[in-house]
Amino acid sequence: MYWTAAWTASPQLPSTGFTPNWSQEGFSGHTVRQVVRVTAAGDRLRIRLSNAYGTSPLAVTGATVALAGTGAAVRPGTTRRVTFGGEPSVDIPAHAQAESDAVPLAVGRLDRVTVTLHLAGTTGPATFHAQGFTDTYRAEGDHREDTTGEPFTGAITQSWYYLTGVDVRTAAAPGGVVLFGDSLTDGFGSTPNADRRWSDALAERVGHPVLNAGIGGNLLLADSAWYGERSAARFHRDALDLPGVRTVVLLQGLNDIGFSEARDQPTYLPAPVRTAVDLIGGYRTLVRAAHARGVRIVGATVPPFKGTTHWGPRAAKVSAEVNDWMRESGEFDAVLDVRRLLADPADPDRLNPAYAYDDGLHPDDAGYRVMAEAVVALL
Structure with missing residues (x-):
């Protein structure tokens, strides 16, 4: 079995960007839901999070992945909790990145995958990718397990935050x-x-x-x-x-x-x-x-x-x-x-x-x- 990158986004310094975004203000007690399309199929996946341009440790309280539905909704029955070294939360030092454990979620080629991060503390300015051309959603409180997407209907940007990669495990040589x-x-x-x-x-x-x-x-x-x-x-x-x-x-x-x-x-x-x-x-x-x-x-x-x-x-x-x-x-x-x-x-x-x-x-x-x-x- 092989691990291969199936989606990626290059991290950037927090900045005004081309369109309004949340990178300079960061997050405080928020859940951030992001949707990506993977380009390889696999029986497991893992995510990569980056604090490359943070000036202090980033505390990720918890994360889930799921197959995407419409908008901020996910497909019922597909939500999986993500762990990092066996723990549900992770602290990522400034200028570093973290890779999750393997998550038992099978994905097909060109499937849309939702990654949801709960950030209970105050993050400060956020490492991000400015031009995602895909809606990213934010909600107050912890909504990692929400399947409807209803708590996320308020604020939207088209940038990605902290998420820089989704890898999948596949039998074929990448x-x-x-x-x-x-x-x-x-x-x-x-x-x-x-x-x-x-x-x-x-x-x-x-x-x-x-x-x-x-x-x-x-x-x-x-x-x-x-x-x-x-x-x-x-x-x-x-x-x-x-x-x-x-x-x-x-x-x-x-x-x-x-x-x-x-x-x-x-x-x-x-x-x-x-x-x-x-x-x-x-x-x-x-x-x-x-x-x-x-x-x-x-x-x-x-x-x-x-x-x-x-x-x-x-x-x-x-x-x-x-x-x-x-x-x-x-x-x-x-x-x-x-x-x-x-x-x-x-x-x-x-x-x-x-x-x-x-x-x-x-x-x-x-x-x-x-x-x-x-x-x-x-x-």
Whole structure:
């Protein structure tokens, strides 16, 4: 039997984020209910909780898992209590994470699983993942065992809190695929509460676990208070250290190129001007790290982005140089040419309107499906 990651979310510093969230205020006497879709089947599961950006220990009073129903409800008869080292509660030190014991709940591939955490004390600011694009629910008091979801109907955000992984036990040898990058991987532009990120579209097309390690706004070369640590700083934790990973698909660099072109965007700062040489050095660091672990790494070219806040003559030049290097260097095990895949036939520097979200920078559901279909042959 093998343990394999079946779902993941990359942790971030508490921050304002793209939409309202509870990360800076944290929780006090609350129950938090979160819904995720697993990409592998198994007869047992375990959860991973992170206090990576906490400044004091996190006291989790108790937790349950269940098969998800509608909204905050769960399927009756599927609720299971979670233990940590045999205990119902766990204290997670600052900057650490905790892994639960195996929970006897069988799940199918693409099942939706509900994880409910009771936080009886006051947590302080919460380690979280800003862009979950899935409703997360909060209630006063202890409602771990509630099946109806009624206590959770008040406050909702679309971020995940403390929960960074769900692993499953399976008889088949894992071959997990991690999609690693920024908001295009995170799923910005996809339909919320519909599981239409490109990681979701890929999971529906392959038999391998597919893990989403995207962070909106994330950078290849620099840390950000809003958009996570730079790629090299989080690559092992968010990709290579996940159980069962065999392939990483890297789609990153657009923000490093484009943030310095944008105006009046305080969350982008500092935004140093980057050259193709700078980015190539960053890519090579990740390629070496993956190969040292025996993990394949697929490079994805920078997509077309003319007409957006990230575009300018310098950004156009750097992105073209980076993409040429990716195609020609042979340093990646394979290359997914997102630039050509999503280009507007009438103007290849622009995102094809048939695949574009409103901002012209991100794909929509259709664009993410096209990306997923194209990468299948490279895995």
